[in-house]
Amino acid sequence: MSNPSDMTPDDTEFAGEYVLRVLPEDAHRAAAARAASDPTFAAEIRIWEDRLASLTDEIMPVTPSSIAKTDLMEQLFGVDPRPSFMERVSFWKGLTVALSAAAIASTLIIFGPTEPVLNGPVYVTELADDTDSLRILAVYDADTQGVQITRTAGAAVDGRSLELWFIGEGQEAQSMGILSEDEANETLALPAVWLDGVDSWSLAITDEPFGGSPTGKATGPILAASQMTRL
Template identity: 30%
Template sequence: MTVMTEEDFALAGEYVLGLLDAGQNAIVIARIATDSDFAAEVETWRLRLNPLLGPEHAPPEELWSKIEKALPADTLQDVGTNKLTFWRALTGISMTSAILMGILLLQKPVPSPTTVAPAPMIAALGSENSNAAITARYDRAQGTMLLTPVALDTGALYPELWVVPADGKARSLGMIKGDKPTEMIVSPDMRQFMNEGAVLAITPEPAQGAPDGIATGPILASGKITIL
């Protein structure tokens, strides 16, 4: 198990936010494929930041008066008496920097007591023999999975995703895209096999999938499922 440092947490966040140069990106991508703990941290950052990384919109002017009325009188004792000016100034800070600072201060937010949805599962699929790398996030509540390829080349064939549970038998989850993210619904009869410790694997197969549900190609990338 990798001992994650503050630098590792920050590096994962900077990667997701697109703040790294080409050389640093290559290093991170290689680490994602070989370090499951770091890959899990990257996916955690991705889940936290996705809702926040959309286009920025200026708040309507009337919102400021509402904010000023809602602010407690004693919260701004260290930043001057003009509460509204202070909060307006905060909006001048880079959204990216604000997100980074906030999440670094709250690395592991405590879930709301009303949260009942099971924690998502993730897997970092990689290979020691190639640069193939792909991340997977499975939502147990919805039965949906998002697969994001970092590097995946199947030549003239097509990538097929498999789950290998404790019994060692590979079961097809379907065909995925090798050049862009794939959102898929795991069929109800396959969800029972999506457990922590099960392995996700990718093989190159014909366009219609492996004949008779038996893999014909070599394993291009694989990784164990873990719970966030």
């Protein structure tokens, strides 16, 4: 073990290199081991950490998405201060149960999938917001591994995008991409593996910054969500 008189200028710079994390892994581990047994070296490390942390003064703060905080609190405490994504989905699910199977079947006939012969399972739902200003018919065909979207009402606010999410029961929402601004009819890919071991699943539409969520997780309000019904 070293004592204070053993500290050379070289040791001090070694401590600085350790803090910067520029050293290759073996040298870095050697420095960490030394810090654990040599309080003087450990003190040098702390001094460098303090000195160098001031460099972050030039970094502008970036406000995290609100969902990052919700996720963090859930991970740590298992509780969410606000209604969770799934709870909100359940709320919407309740609303859309009002759609009868017959209504879904008839809309399927009107807007139905282009493939006349259906082999794999087909799921369908209608996504609508509470004022019906946004209405989307979604049909999933296992054969094409895509969700055919038919938007009968609504569009993204100027400078914003509508993003479609796949939510397997008990899973986190996965983005399927943003809806086209101009096309009322389009097909978004839904890989069959996402449905592996999934008993029931939902689709949701959120309002996101232009081009879609910057985080890969929903950041904007849920405009509509609904469980898929197997036909």
